[in-house]
Amino acid sequence: MARILSLEGDEHQHAQLQLPWYVNGTLEVEERAAVQAHLGRCARCQADAAWQFRLRAEAGEDRASREATPRDDFERDWVALLEQLDPPRMAAAPGRGFRARWPGSWSRWLAIAATAQAVVIAALALALWVSPSRPADAYRALGQPSPIVAANALVVFHADATEAQIRRALRACDARIVGGPTTTDAYLLAVPDLGPRTLAKLRSEPAVLRIESLEGEAAR
Amino acid sequence: MQGDHADRSSRALPSRLGPPVSRPADAPEVTLVGRVALGDARAFEALYRLYHPRLSRFIGLMSSRHPVVEEALNDTMMVVWKRADSFNGQCKVSTWIFAIAYRTALKALRRHEAPADEPIGEEAASADAGPEQHRSDGETREALVSALGRLSAEQRSVLVLAFFHDLPYAEIARIVDCPVDTVKTRVLHGRRRLRALLSGVLGDWL
Numbered sequence: 001m002a003r004i005l006s007l008e009g010d011e012h013q014h015a016q017l018q019l020p021w022y023v024n025g026t027l028e029v030e031e032r033a034a035v036q037a038h039l040g041r042c043a044r045c046q047a048d049a050a051w052q053f054r055l056r057a058e059a060g061e062d063r064a065s066r067e068a069t070p071r072d073d074f075e076r077d078w079v080a081l082l083e084q085l086d087p088p089r090m091a092a093a094p095g096r097g098f099r100a101r102w103p104g105s106w107s108r109w110l111a112i113a114a115t116a117q118a119v120v121i122a123a124l125a126l127a128l129w130v131s132p133s134r135p136a137d138a139y140r141a142l143g144q145p146s147p148i149v150a151a152n153a154l155v156v157f158h159a160d161a162t163e164a165q166i167r168r169a170l171r172a173c174d175a176r177i178v179g180g181p182t183t184t185d186a187y188l189l190a191v192p193d194l195g196p197r198t199l200a201k202l203r204s205e206p207a208v209l210r211i212e213s214l215e216g217e218a219a220r
Numbered sequence: 221m222q223g224d225h226a227d228r229s230s231r232a233l234p235s236r237l238g239p240p241v242s243r244p245a246d247a248p249e250v251t252l253v254g255r256v257a258l259g260d261a262r263a264f265e266a267l268y269r270l271y272h273p274r275l276s277r278f279i280g281l282m283s284s285r286h287p288v289v290e291e292a293l294n295d296t297m298m299v300v301w302k303r304a305d306s307f308n309g310q311c312k313v314s315t316w317i318f319a320i321a322y323r324t325a326l327k328a329l330r331r332h333e334a335p336a337d338e339p340i341g342e343e344a345a346s347a348d349a350g351p352e353q354h355r356s357d358g359e360t361r362e363a364l365v366s367a368l369g370r371l372s373a374e375q376r377s378v379l380v381l382a383f384f385h386d387l388p389y390a391e392i393a394r395i396v397d398c399p400v401d402t403v404k405t406r407v408l409h410g411r412r413r414l415r416a417l418l419s420g421v422l423g424d425w426l
Contacts, residue, residue, distance in 0.1 A: 017404040020411065026388035051415060052383070058364050059384040065361065066277050074272050081268070081294050085301065 011038055015045050023052040151178050151188035153199075154212045161207035169205035173198050249313035257304035268297055274314075274385070275321050281380045282325040284369055285332060292328040296321040311394055319395045322377055329373055367417040375410030378403055 015038040021027045022035045039045050153175070157166055170176065170189075179188030191198060194213055202211050249270070255263030272293075279292045299320045307316050368376050374396070381392045389407075393400045 017408055020382045020407050021389050024382060024386040026386065052411065055364070055411070055414075056383050056386075058361055062281075062361050062365070062384065063277065065358075066273075066280065073276070074269070077272065077276075077290065077293060078265070078268060080290070081297055084294065084298065 012042060012045065015039070015042065016048070019045065019049055019052055023049060023056055151190055152194050152214050153189040153191045153202075154186050154214060155189050155202070155208060156186045156210045157207050158209045165205070165207035169202060169207045172205065173202055175202070243312060246312050246314075250307075250309060253300075253304050253307050253313055253316075256301065257307070264301055267300065271297075271314075271317055275317070278318065278321055278380060278385065279325050281365065281368060281384060282373065282377060283329055283332075284365070288325075288328045288332045291332075292321065292325045295324040295328065299324065312391070315391050315394050318381070319397065322395050325377075326373055363418060367414055370417055371410055371413060375406050375413070378406045379410045379414065382407055 015035050018027060018031060018035050022032060027035065039049060157169075173191055175189045175191040177187050178190045180186055189211075191202075199211060199213060202208050249267070252263045252267045252270075256267060275293055275296060276289070279289050279296070283289055283292070296317070300317060303320075307313070368379065371379070377396060378392055381387045381395060382389070387395070389400055389403050393403045396403065398406075
């Protein structure tokens with residue numbers, strides 16, 4: 001059991017106890033001045049301080065080494081944590097919350113929800129189109145009326161993606177956003193010629209965190 | 221847990237969070253914790269992202285065994301998620317989270333590891349004592365981490381917080397829930413033992 005030492009009296013003992021925080025630079029001004037004054041008179045504390053400065057330097061090297069840890073460690077730990085928490089609530093996290101391992105049950109749920117949403121959107125659009133009460137002069141389109149387009153892909157953008165990046169990703173494949181955002185911040189896309197090459201192209205875009213085909217092709 | 225979400229989201233920010241002690245630099249994290257208390261998953265992810273490197277480092281120095289580190293890290297953030305409403309703003313968010321990490325790390329160590337070696341006398345050489353050798357930086361670091369592992373968990377934790385995380389003694393005292401004098405004494409004895417453990421491996425650093 002460590003012996004608790006009194007701080008009163010003994011200047012040397014006091015400095016010995018304060019040295020670590022003199023070394024890490026967190027002592028108050030007066031405390032630092034007191035230690036510094038003692039160091040000027042005590043060779044033993046000077047040696048001790050030098051050793052602790054070296055210890056702290058090695059600690060700094062250790063930090064630099066650990067900071068070089070690949071991001072995958074964070075992703076792996078985050079997904080492991082998510083699986084222990086309440087999945088439906090954690091699904092409200094932005095796209096970055098869905099990392100390399102997308103639990104199969106979530107993927108199926110998301111695909112089903114997105115498909116259902118796309119069907120509803122298409123049905124509503126169809127209902128509007130065939131409505132007999134459309135006034136002829138209330139609105140005049142500048143161009144050809146767009147055909148109803150069903151969503152065939154589900155995309156999640158990076159939380160910090162810029163509008164320019166998103167626009168670029170969509171233009172690269174002539175894709176259009178036709179629905180969303182969903183409760184999980186996903187968007188429904190209509191992508192012409194949605195094949196493996198187009199999916200790969202979209203995945204390579206900086207704005208895209210994850211994309212899934214609703215036509216049955218597995219996502220990443 | 222299933223019912224938590226509705227309960228949390230219907231609550232206003234808990235009044236006991238109150239105005240924190242004036243620490244403008246801590247305001248963003250206090251806001252995050254407040255949102256986590258309301259069940260905001262995005263805020264929780266942001267907090268996790270913010271603290272993962274530091275907690276990994278601290279807990280990784282408390283134990284060299286990966287399963288222990290992983291368990292303690294997860295347990296720490298689980299407590300943050302479940303008990304965010306208990307944060308009362310009377311200390312920094314980092315102090316609160318590190319205090320949780322300290323307790324969960326100790327628990328994980330007790331569950332998984334044998335007790336640390338009994339303290340050796342300061343005059344005793346380490347088991348690796350031998351002639352002075354020139355060592356690479358990586359080997360020096362390994363020797364340091366290995367020597368830390370031979371201290372008691374209590375000594376190891378305060379040394380890590382002081383030298384690896386550069387925390388003031390008052391904050392360390394709050395994290396380990398001990399008086400400041402105890403922290404200073406633990407660091408004193410811990411660093412003397414560390415120096416003894418390293419003397420035969422590294423020679424004299426001076």
